[in-house]
Amino acid sequence: MTQRFTPPEVKGWCPGLFAPMQAKDGWLVRVRPAFGRITAAQAIFLAQIAEREGNGLICLTNRASLQLRGFSHANALHFPELAVLAGLGMANPEYEKRLALLVSPLAGCDPSCAPDTLECATALRAALCDANSLSTLPDKFGFAVDGGGLFTVGLLKADITLQTNGVGLWSVVCGNQKSKPASVQVAVELAVKLAQAFVALPKGKRPVRYPQTGQMLFQAINQLGCPAENMGIAAPDPAMLAGKIGPALYALNAPLGILTSAMLRSCANHARNGDGILRLTPWHSIILHGMPCTPHVADMVDTGTNPILRVSACMGNAGCAQAEGATQALAKKLAHSLGAGKSLHVSGCSKGCAHPAKASWTVVAAQNGYGLICNGTASGPVMRFFPDDRAVEDYFIGTKPQERIMNGRV
Structure with a gap:
């Protein structure tokens, strides 16, 4: 059978608070909480809005944002005012657009995270608000403040990252380049200058996707960088994504990044037994602090050994017009046959939005079936093609794919 993949439309932008996006299941809206944190009251508010004006589904994105689905156009346009x-969110749309900022989720409650992480993040956030010239940055261009700790330095991925040096100093990482350690103020100023240099580049390619851009930007501002380290850390240990991860620290993972309003409301109620804050991570977990005992939320993962923690999947054709097939149910079925240490990505098209990086196994939907890619991304070379999802399931469950490859029976 000839495989037929429809080239996906690359929109080049992400939805934002003031820029809702139309999807197959309605309009989706996004909130980007400051430092990836929301209060229990804010979580209850979002759960209510998701039920009343959307379809009750909430996505926890790989940028630690929350995306509410199934809105009417009118409700989507009204949502920013409520948020x-x-x-x-910020009342100024220009400020809101520039604040694509990831921060170490455990800053302030993990003793091994740099103690000035939130100070650094606050300073960078203020500088981005003041930098009017950065309003023309691409929607996907992002920043991060990485204080390390239980979530190791190098895990946060962004175009420009302020990375702790462990001694009150910070380096700026941009693509394949890294600056010398400096104070918070100097590091923040350098980060803004690099972003301004990117704006001035004709058709600049984002450093997080094209690391060589970092060297170009350092040269553009006459700064001497050195080769960046910690670029090979792809994902945290699954044990850090669910269950007890530290003293009075508990992670609840949303399978494949999908929450229902009921799940979010339950997380909020548990948070009220601790410090009242829900800390969002780029790895689909919500972290609660100060709990007297382990919280349990129906349908959320609360143990670090669950194989679903090593699986990613987009909404598939249930929520995306570009997707060629179903993804969520298939991903959950295949998770049970995933080998130790292996990762899986099920994508509705070759864009691979849910997991742009490589996975041990990537299953991609096509017009007439599913393609299988080994140790690659969703746009990689297809090793084997299946006529439907049942055939994919039989292949994974019948015999481990790695054994078939080793035996030359792919």
Whole structure:
């Protein structure tokens, strides 16, 4: 059978608070909480809005944002006003657009995370608000403040990252280049200059996707960088994504990044037994602090040994017009046959939005079936093609794919 993949449309932008996006299941809206944190009250508010004005589904994105689905166009346009009143966004759309900022999720409650992480993040956030010239940055261009700790330095992925040096100093990482350690103020100023240099580049390619861009930007501002380290850390240990991860620290993982309003409401109720804060991570987990005992939320993963923690999947054709097939149910079925240490990505098209990086196994939907890619991304070379999802399931469950490859029976 000839495989037929429809080239996906590359929109080149992400939805934002003031830029809702139309999807197959309605309009989706996104909130980007400051430092990836929301209060229990804000979580209850979002759960109510998701039920009342959307379809009740909430996505926890790989940028530690929350995406509410199934809105009407009118409700999507009204949502920013409600979100700003709830403290979930900036009233100035230009500020909001520039604040694509990831911060170490455990800053302030993990003793091994750099103690000035939140100070650094606050300074960078203020500088981005003041930098009007950065309003023309691409929507996908992002920043990060990485204080290390239980979530190791190098895990946060962004175009420009302020990375702790462990001694009160910070280096700026941009693509394949890294600056010398400096104070918070100097590091923040350098980060803004690099971003401004990117704006000035004709058709600049984002450093997180094209690391060589980093060297170009350092040269553009006459700064001497050195080769960046810690670029090979792809994902955290699954044991850090669910269950007890530290003293009074508990992670609840949303399988494949999908929450229902009921799940979010339950997380909020548990948070009220601790410090009242829900810390969002880029790895689909919500972390609660100060709990007297382990929280349990129906349908959320609360043990680090669950294989679903090594699986990613987009919404598939249930929520995306570009997807060629179903993904969520298939990914959950295949998770049970995933070998130790292996990762799986099930994508509705070759863009691979849910997991742009490589996975041990990537299953990609096509017009007339599914393709299988080994140790690659969703756009990689297809090793084997299946006529439907049942055939994919039989292949994984019948015999481990790695054994078939080793035996020359792919």
